[in-house]
Amino acid sequence: MPISWRHHFLGNRMARRTGFSAYKVVISNVRAREKWLLRLGGREDGYSLLKAYFESRIGLLIRLGEPNPETGEYVDNRALKLAQLEFTESDRLIEGIFLKGEAGVIKQVFDLDGEQNDDPSYVIGKTEADLTPLYFRFHLEDGHRFGIAILQTFGKDGLKGFLQDDLKRFGKSSHTIKLTQYLDEKALTALAKSGKLQDVILVNSGKKTTSRKRLRDTSVAGCKLVGAKQTPEGAKLTMRLHKGTGWPVKVITDLLSSRKKKDGLDKKLDTPFGEDYDDVCIEITQGGRKQTFSLLNPDDSPVRYDKTKDVTIGDNGYPTFDSLRTAGNDVWESVSSMLGWSRT
Numbered sequence: 001m002p003i004s005w006r007h008h009f010l011g012n013r014m015a016r017r018t019g020f021s022a023y024k025v026v027i028s029n030v031r032a033r034e035k036w037l038l039r040l041g042g043r044e045d046g047y048s049l050l051k052a053y054f055e056s057r058i059g060l061l062i063r064l065g066e067p068n069p070e071t072g073e074y075v076d077n078r079a080l081k082l083a084q085l086e087f088t089e090s091d092r093l094i095e096g097i098f099l100k101g102e103a104g105v106i107k108q109v110f111d112l113d114g115e116q117n118d119d120p121s122y123v124i125g126k127t128e129a130d131l132t133p134l135y136f137r138f139h140l141e142d143g144h145r146f147g148i149a150i151l152q153t154f155g156k157d158g159l160k161g162f163l164q165d166d167l168k169r170f171g172k173s174s175h176t177i178k179l180t181q182y183l184d185e186k187a188l189t190a191l192a193k194s195g196k197l198q199d200v201i202l203v204n205s206g207k208k209t210t211s212r213k214r215l216r217d218t219s220v221a222g223c224k225l226v227g228a229k230q231t232p233e234g235a236k237l238t239m240r241l242h243k244g245t246g247w248p249v250k251v252i253t254d255l256l257s258s259r260k261k262k263d264g265l266d267k268k269l270d271t272p273f274g275e276d277y278d279d280v281c282i283e284i285t286q287g288g289r290k291q292t293f294s295l296l297n298p299d300d301s302p303v304r305y306d307k308t309k310d311v312t313i314g315d316n317g318y319p320t321f322d323s324l325r326t327a328g329n330d331v332w333e334s335v336s337s338m339l340g341w342s343r344t
Helices: 005-015 046-057 160-171 185-194 209-217 249-257 262-268 321-339
Strands: 018-029 061-063 078-088 093-102 107-109 122-124 132-139 147-154 175-180 196-205 229-233 236-242 279-286 289-294 303-306
Touching (some): 018 046, 046 078, 046 093, 078 160, 093 160, 093 321, 132 321, 147 321, 185 321, 196 249, 249 279, 303 321
Antiparallel strands (some): 018 175, 093 132, 107 122, 132 147, 196 236, 196 279, 229 236, 279 289
């Protein structure tokens, strides 16, 4: 009896890596600068607001784009469907499974156990989308200016962009809900202390060769460079200021204290080429995994956790909900510890 296309299509994903990314959940009223101080009841009850959002989505297929008024066709073919939703009000926790995917192209699906000259077992039409299940959890504890969102990734599939666009549409008339990097100076310093800060990275986009050579004479926060490396990455060149023994934690605190303004970083980066860099990143090794954080573009640098070895793969080829919940809770314990939030 032949095995269905879906078995092969999903089963082939078993080798994909399972990870989690952590983000800050910031809520504010429209045209207001001050962020909500999350608290039970009243106008700044972030848990109730997000609960209303998720309840409005359960079971619905949400298209993130809008149809062309003249042709009725969609340019943006992304879609979300909230397939599972659970609340733990005592912990101000919302978790579940979103299905996400994108239509717009015709895909041929083949049975990999079939003959080489077999026809496709199934053809996905241009208006059809293969939706990937991804776990999420939102912690919206009272007494803080932000909550924490922990979003699963599966291979290259992630949820953040899709979810951010739908949250924007949900609250556009009265408030904004943003997912952004949660790391502040305290949390990044704690991360550095628990791991090893080895590389400070200067990103140079198409600058002159002479300025790249001068990168070798750079020091960081008064700490002299050991073993500079030039690494071309696409159209950019990155200079890794590497210290095998690790940079002092003070380097992180000095850089973070001045990261809000590029002029402030220039004072900490004693480099002869002046302003010939576009970004400053730090790379921290923790638990055998390297993570890179941008100091000038912090929203592009979520903290990522690799949990491939900690999840159980179900019959459909995807991690089971219970194993994702357990792994997600481990991530939450790490995040809350770095933030210095007391756990009861």
